[in-house]
Amino acid sequence: MDQQTDTGLERKLPTNTKAYFIKLGERGFWEKKCLKDGTLWFGYNETPHDMCLRGDWGGVQAFWKIVRKKEGTASNDARQIRTFYEADEHSIFITFHGGYLWWCKPKGRAAVIEDDARLRQTVDGWKRESIGGDPLIISRLSGKLTKTQMFRGTICEVAERAYLLRRINDEPTPEVAVAEEAEVILRARILAMVQLLDPKDFELLVELIFSSSGWRRQTRTGGTQKTIDLDLLLPTTGERAFVQIKSKTSGKEFESYAKDFRDTDAHARMFFVWHTGKVNVEPTEQITLWGPDEVPKMVLEAGLLSWLKDKAS
Template sequence: MSLASIRGAAHPRVDVLSTGPNLMAAKSHPITASKIYYIKLGRGGDWEAESLRDSVIRFGYREAPHELCSKGEWQGVWEAMKAIRGDAGAATRDVNQIRAFYEADDRSIFITFVGGLLYWCRPGGEVELLEDRSHRRTTLDGWHSTSAGGTVLSADRLSGRLLKVQMFRGTICDVRASDYVLRRLNDELAPEVAAAEEAERVLLAAIVGLMRLLTWQDFELLVDLVFSTSGWRRLSQVGRTQKTVDLELILPSTAERAFVQVKSQASPSGLRDYAARLSQADAYDRMFFVWHTGDIPEDDAPAGVVLLGPQKLSRMILDAGLSSWLREKVS
């Protein structure tokens, strides 16, 4: 749980067009690609909704001579585009994009960005020339906004090395970060990221151990610091409030009031007792029940109660930058 979680922030619901197979199947049949292209689906995204809905890839270039393109007569296409553009370099850039659209096969992948998500597909059938002389291809199995293991490909969780491809001023270009794209589609971590995650896992486990060395007074102080760094303001002193409450808080941005019960040792019966008291406390919007030792499942909270056990609390301590404070307290 991050600090945003105890602010009461809600994560927006993300609708995905499709989901991939489970992770085990993904590892058995990894996603591969001979080429990865980025494509803009229309000027200003005009064809995005249609492409995703109908599982097609739309492409403009109405000036392109379809008959020559279909036959692969690219010298003729270049000459036609040069006559239109009046510039050899522009004609070459046009032909490169047109050729990619016509020649990409089902071993290739097209990616695009729509609504904050990365979508990907494999081209399927032949290029179709529409009445307005724009172009369309079917996809092999539709557009996907998830990895092989079902992870949503949210743009805010993707590397800037890939995101900068959106600055391309044409319609189709090669994706230089193709290795990165394939890793994300296959739910694989770069070795450096895997090493960092393992180091973080070890640190979180160490934080749990350090918490359990604190006196109950220092543990209450630590909890107070965690909440204060996330925007909550304490209304009463630690350990000197009502007998039901260890901390009384307010969130200034929403005026939400909460109380915090801090326990070094916690039990299900103790949680039930405090949850019952919450139901009789009209002055509070919710309750945080915090502990570092006990057998309470952290994902089984009574109504109106937020459970912050050792696993969630260790993550919050790390995110708040309090691991050094904790280490110094018990050293």
């Protein structure tokens, strides 16, 4: 997006930041343009612009009461219009588009544009990442927040404001923070148990991890091929990979297996898995490394903690 900047350079949003959801046009008609240009477009085209600039919100409500015929509806209209005109740089607007939550800070006065729609600029465009650059993917956000997009009007306050600000600021909820601390301890304990396994049980553990994610073994574990402990197939894509498993290893040993992998085209990917030792090599698109940091995480994600406890007991 032309108006996006490096969010990693920004300061965190204060906890008293006001947050509003805005629907950018009927059925999102203006979404792409606004997100690209870093602007906010707003309807209510009939609203007297000069009345809004004067802050005559009683007059605006009276105007819409004539149009709507209902006091409550006119009051709601006036509230949304006032928010669009008066929200400042200490506020944020959010919207949802393309699988992401987007947010921006409004700035400047509202202006009348084509078809009497209203336009406001933003501080530095719309963003779909947190302050630290983490993508704000809708599927990874709380449903309590994402249900805001079902609002039938144009602008409303975000009920889950505290949660929203924490996500933008990369701050976990207190409950998540406690859980993350506990998980760090648990992973260390898992690694200690993994290191108690004999090589055959470690190979079996790795095989179970891959099986849980859909990979199918094509040859028996620990076969006679010197560079392959597991020959795997992912049925959904037809991708083939081989896995080399070592209880203890080194960078030099890894390089010998990596060379063998690069010298053949029989497999699209290589996994190198170990629990003790250091391999100071950056992974590539074709070569994945699972070492002491990754293996405990995989055990948890595969639901194999009980299996591991039984084996390590």
